[in-house]
Amino acid sequence: MDDPTLAAQYAQSGDLMDLCNNEAWLRESAQVEDGMQVEAGLPVREYSQTVAALTSEQNQQVRQQMKVQSILFTALRQWMESWDLGAGFDDTYAIARRLIRHHLANPNETQLATIDKLLAESVEPGNMNLSTGKQAVSLLAEMFTQEDWQAMAEAASHSISSRVLSTGKIQPVTTAV
Amino acid sequence: MRASHRLRQRHLEDFETIWKGVLRATEQPDRYWSWAYKLRQGKQEARYEAYAIEVDSLTQGLMFLETQWHRSQLPQRYPLVYVEALAVAPWNRRLLEDPPYLRGVGRTLLLFARQRSLELGYGGRVGLHALPESEEFYRRNQMPEYDPDPDKEGLVYFEYGVLRR
Numbered sequence: 583m584d585d586p587t588l589a590a591q592y593a594q595s596g597d598l599m600d601l602c603n604n605e606a607w608l609r610e611s612a613q614v615e616d617g618m619q620v621e622a623g624l625p626v627r628e629y630s631q632t633v634a635a636l637t638s639e640q641n642q643q644v645r646q647q648m649k650v651q652s653i654l655f656t657a658l659r660q661w662m663e664s665w666d667l668g669a670g671f672d673d674t675y676a677i678a679r680r681l682i683r684h685h686l687a688n689p690n691e692t693q694l695a696t697i698d699k700l701l702a703e704s705v706e707p708g709n710m711n712l713s714t715g716k717q718a719v720s721l722l723a724e725m726f727t728q729e730d731w732q733a734m735a736e737a738a739s740h741s742i743s744s745r746v747l748s749t750g751k752i753q754p755v756t757t758a759v
Numbered sequence: 760m761r762a763s764h765r766l767r768q769r770h771l772e773d774f775e776t777i778w779k780g781v782l783r784a785t786e787q788p789d790r791y792w793s794w795a796y797k798l799r800q801g802k803q804e805a806r807y808e809a810y811a812i813e814v815d816s817l818t819q820g821l822m823f824l825e826t827q828w829h830r831s832q833l834p835q836r837y838p839l840v841y842v843e844a845l846a847v848a849p850w851n852r853r854l855l856e857d858p859p860y861l862r863g864v865g866r867t868l869l870l871f872a873r874q875r876s877l878e879l880g881y882g883g884r885v886g887l888h889a890l891p892e893s894e895e896f897y898r899r900n901q902m903p904e905y906d907p908d909p910d911k912e913g914l915v916y917f918e919y920g921v922l923r924r
Contacts, residue, residue, distance in 0.1 A: 583866070583869065583870065583873075583900040583901055583902070584901060585883075585922055585923045585924070586923075586924055588870075588873065588883070588922055589922050589923060589924040590924070592877060592922065593924075597874065598870050598871075598873055598874040598877070599867075599870065599871060599874055601870065602867060602870075608863060611862065611863030611866040611867065612862035612863050614863075614866055614896070614899045614900060615859075615862050615863050615864075615865055615866055615896065616853070616862060617853050618853075618865070618893070618895060618896040618899065619852060619890070619892045619893045619896065620845065620846075620847055620864075620865025620866075620868075620893050620896045621845060621846050621847070621889075621890045621892075621893050622842050622844065622845040622887040622888060622889050622890060622893060622897075623823075623842060623843050623844035623845060623887065623888060623890075624888065624911055624912060624914065625823075625843065625844045626844045626845070626846040626890070627890055629778075629846055630846070630890055630892065630893075633849045633852060634852075634892065636849065638857075641849070641850075641857055642857075644777070644849050644850060645850050645857070645860070647777055648777060648817060648848070648850050648860070651777060651816075651817060652815045652816055652817050655816035655817065656815060656816040658816075659816055672767070675769070676767075676768055676769045676772070679769060679772065680772065683772075683776055
């Protein structure tokens with residue numbers, strides 16, 4: 583991370599993070615970080631030690647969970663964009679993620695089979711193709727219960743109503759004379 | 760990859776569930792630092808800021824900054840951004856035969872800390888205490904190294920100075 587490169591970027595755009603759009607910078611970051619641990623600060627020491635002590639099998643388990651959740655959450659986000667939730671999106675998305683994690687703890691046979699299929703396709707979540715996205719959404723639709731839909735609807739409604747109410751508190755009421 | 764997310768509830772949940780899944784796998788007691796506590800602290804005290812990198816719908820890295828109280832180790836005692844904690848997800852570390860899922864998450868967070876320092880008028884000054892196994896990463900990033908700090912259980916202190924052309 584050499585100062586002249588950073589200073590030039592800052593002078594050009596006022597935002598060092600624009601370097602993340604630069605292929606050479608990204609390549610260099612990958613090289614610099616390769617094989618390195620990066621954790622800083624006493625508070626994360628135990629976390630770092632635990633991760634370093636993972637066996638190959640445990641590591642595979644964590645990576646598999648990561649991949650499943652990443653595929654499903656990416657499909658969920660894309661699906662939810664068609665629900666037109668506006669300001670209620672984030673809270674509803676957060677609840678939906680929680681519900682998915684809950685169901686993933688005890689998947690039924692059909693869900694397991696679909697998950698295996700999604701994993702076997704070696705999908706890159708960021709570049710999910712249409713067919714994989716559809717399979718993932720079908721799985722989510724099968725997973726969500728009536729109570730889940732109710733919980734999501736309440737989260738959306740609560741999120742929007744609290745925004746309106748907080749605006750009402752902050753904005754002074756002005757009336758035309 | 761951009762560290763533009765202020766820490767949100769979903770990032771904490773990623774940490775509490777899937778990142779800490781390694782705890783369940785290794786059956787270790789939960790003695791982790793509470794990011795949730797730090798998030799609350801960040802909301803209550805303006806000097807704290809928490810950030811996450813989110814890629815492919817999951818949290819890939821977390822960073823917690825203190826922006827007002829810490830000072831440079833230089834005699835002039837310049838104000839700086841202090842990295843209280845920086846960590847990447849378990850799958851972004853090279854372990855045994857597995858390559859990381861994403862490379863460069865730690866460096867992106869470090870870059871973001873410098874950007875915050877510039878925004879706050881600290882000229883790019885950033886300080887942190889590296890864990891022993893991470894010291895080489897900060898050396899590779901040309902971060903000047905100071906002495907081990909007895910107040911931080913002997914962790915080595917690193918500090919970027921003002922950004923120069």
